[in-house]
Amino acid sequence: MSTTHAVEGVVDAGATSLLRFATAGSVDDGKSTLVGRLLHDSKSVLADQLEAVERVSLGRGQEAPDLALLTDGLRAEREQGITIDVAYRYFATPRRRFILADTPGHVQYTRNMVTGASTAELAVVLVDARNGVVEQTRRHAAVAALLRVPHVVLAVNKMDLVDYAEPVFAAIAEEFTTYAASLGVPEITAIPISALAGDNVVSPSAHMDWYGGPTVLEHLETVPVVTDPSRDPGRFPVQYVIRPQTAEHPDYRGYAGQIASGVLRVGDAVTVLPSGRTSTIEAIDALGQAVDTAWAPQSVTVRLTDDLDISRGDLIAPTATAPAVSQDIEATICHVADRPLKVGDRVLLKHTTRTVKAIVKDIPSRLTLDDLSQHPAPGELVANDIGRIKVRTAEPLALDAYADSRRTGSFLLIDPADGTTLTAGMAGHAFAQAAAEAAQVDGDDEGWDF
Known part of the structure; x- marks a missing residue:
């Protein structure tokens, strides 16, 4: 790749390009099965891995290999049949390399999805065709918008259980697209699939000739993600x-x-x-x-x-x-620690390669992802909460707005006692304007040590 092309024009999504993407969806929507199908059908599974999956599947009395086991690696996940932790997988096709984050679907693991999607350039949101768009679907769309994920794929799964009916797919796609677009998601692609049967995952489906769009893998291979720096x-x-x-x-x-x-x-x-x-x-x-x-x-x-x-x-x-320098930071955060975050907490703030002392100045609001409403002055944020905070740092920092730069607009709050990560932060109003019109509560500016 020449310097001229890399700097003066958009870089083509060629064979050496890398796509980071994350999967999300409600429990039992088939995320792990989709990932397993992608790995299996793209010939990205080693023989010994497939043999291990077949052996476990036979031990459970299943006739066919359970491809979800390719990503559900923890014993607790295998026993419960759910995804708990973020499972990262690396695979490649002749056209592109991939880093995939398979994230949990449970409400209590929202923080895990934030972790998996924080560096993603694309998010695959799964929906069970029988259930349509549910509350957790809207939560995942909101998180994708909050994290400024530039591309979202709506994968309407289990189409085989609704007789591959086009009206079912069309209704779900319209509802989700309208909702996600209202949050400011820039690009939404809807694909009808059956992860279990393999329809439209890697190979086109013979059961849905009414669909003329790309398969999931084809879209992943061709979506433009690298732009002019x-x-x-x-x-x-x-x-x-x-x-x-x-x-x-x-x-x-x-x-x-x-x-x-x-x-x-x-x-x-x-x-x-x-x-x-x-x-x-x-x-x-x-x-x-x-x-x-x-x-x-x-x-x-x-x-x-x-x-x-x-x-x-x-x-x-x-x-x-050059960005502005300030000691007062207002941000949207996702609290990831079990310990609550409260006003007055002393923390460490890590931004790029700089770590400084800071105090939580105010928590103006907490976001309710179900309906995007704001709960003013919650007093504290607990695990999986997303809210607005105001922080004052001991030393000035040069932060960009997260909407302008996901890299230099993000930061971490860390517990100074044991080094535990408390929150993932996004400087400025990271959410789309449609979701940011909720009430803001001004905090008290007095009584600071810094």
Whole structure:
């Protein structure tokens, strides 16, 4: 792939591209069976894995292999017949490589879906054709919108149990598409499938000749997910300062890390945040070679024309598009810990490579995913809750709005006592405008230690 194509135009979804996607749906909608069917029919299952599945299936008295066992790896999952943890699977076809997150369907595992979908470029939401769109379907659509997942596939499963009826599929597709579009989901593709029988998963179905769209795998292979990085502002979190102290390069000072977004070029005027000091990119080293241009997500070493006080956690950004720096952060979060999050809690906030002390200033509202209503001033957030919070940090941070950048607009709140992750946060109003019109409650700004 040439530098010119990677920077100046949209990158084609070719054989070397990577798609991260997640599955979601209600309990028993067939998520694990769909994933197993994808792996099996795309020839991505090793012989010993398939033999193990066949052996367990026969032990249960099943005549055919239970493909759901390819992802339900925990003993508790196998015994209960449900997905509990996020199961990651890696597979590839001649056209694309995939990282798949099979997420649980239970309400109490909403936090697991947030984990699996947080880095996904596509979400597959399953619906049982017999039940249609249910509350959990709407929850998953809301989470996908909240996390700004750019592509959503509605897989209407178990079409074999409704005689492959087109009107059933059409009604479900219309209801879901209307709802998801109202949340701001940019692209929705509906596909009728039977994961158990294999209809429209990898191969086209002979039972649904009325459907002329792609199979699930065909859509996964062709959906455009890689775009021109020059459209995004350059963001370079410093991970490590390199001072080799060698006779050949006695004055070498480089700042190493992974470009989070955008493009960096030699000669760019840049600002180092949060200090606000400015300089110019003198050189960029990639894989031991000097380059004129680098783009996300490359790992590089940047050298500047000035000797500045820069350390891990600082952010280097083009001066013209540098983000604002603040100690007051308002965000949407999903609470993932069993310990409740309360106003006044002292936490650590991790943003890219920077970790600072912080205090939870206010919890203005909690989101009810069933109907997208807001519960004002809940006082605390418990596991699986999604809500708005206000946080004040001990040191200023340079955060983008999550709607502008999923990478530099996200953060974690961590328990300083034991290092447990408490919440996953999205800076700014991460939800679509249609869902963000609910009441906001202003908190008290007094009494802060920072």
